[in-house]
Amino acid sequence: MASSKAAAMPLIRAALARGVGFLGFWLLLAGPSLGQSTATGVTTDLAAGLAVGLLAAVVATWVSLRLLPPAPGRLRLTALARLARHFLWQSIVAGFDVARRAFDPRLPLKPGDLAFPTRFPPGTGRAAFGAITSLMPGTLPVGTDDHDRLVFHCLDLDQPITAGLARDEALVMGVRRNGSDRDA
């Protein structure tokens, strides 16, 4: 990446990166039909398809920049990989946990709410934390209480839920380095 000089550079760079990402995603999902038409050369079908894809990528980029402005700070790939590994493993645990409870004739559930004082301010980080914890074993975020704590609905209050949430929170927090230490 080239070093940025003007103040608008981060915005342009984020727009380009996201646009390319969205277009790549579109190509990936629309891929098979495109593969057939490329074999027969550039047809009007292919051109029309690409035009729709480009339009979709531009609109998606515009929406994403409005809803999620580029934030300072950088992604830490090692922390992201650690979170992904943790997430995959906990997905397996969560699936087995819920399947065991569903198939058990006694239906072993002890549902209830638990308030978790999160360190995430309201915003993207908190939303990501909520989305990830909704797929972790036994937790489902249902909102925020009067004291700005996240409220989780839990399948089994006897499990060590707060410890698990604290570990998830630390892992998610590690993914984005703070904006204060920007490197050149």
Place this chain on the structure above:
Amino acid sequence: MRLALDILTIVAVSLGAIFFLAGTVGLLRFPDTLTRLHALTKADNLGLGLVVLGLLPQVSGPLSALALLAVWLLALLSGSTVGQLLAGKAAVPDPDRAPTLTPGAGASHD
């Protein structure tokens, strides 16, 4: 080698189907909306992941494999987002659930 991959496909897709079944059984047996959401989000996440894992050896090329993984990630993203929104809606008007457990601080709920 081909046989081993085919066996992986059969085992993984069958396991995935079992988790989808578990999610549906939970949907039918669990007592209220929130516990049912637990069953659906968690079991479907693992079930779809296993189906995708099982289909990976059968695809024609790396792009198709990436497309399968993209489908899984999109389903995860939409599932967890919609699950949270539904949970937020379901949590408000239901006074019959277990009392709020707040470790440490005192609860000031009505």
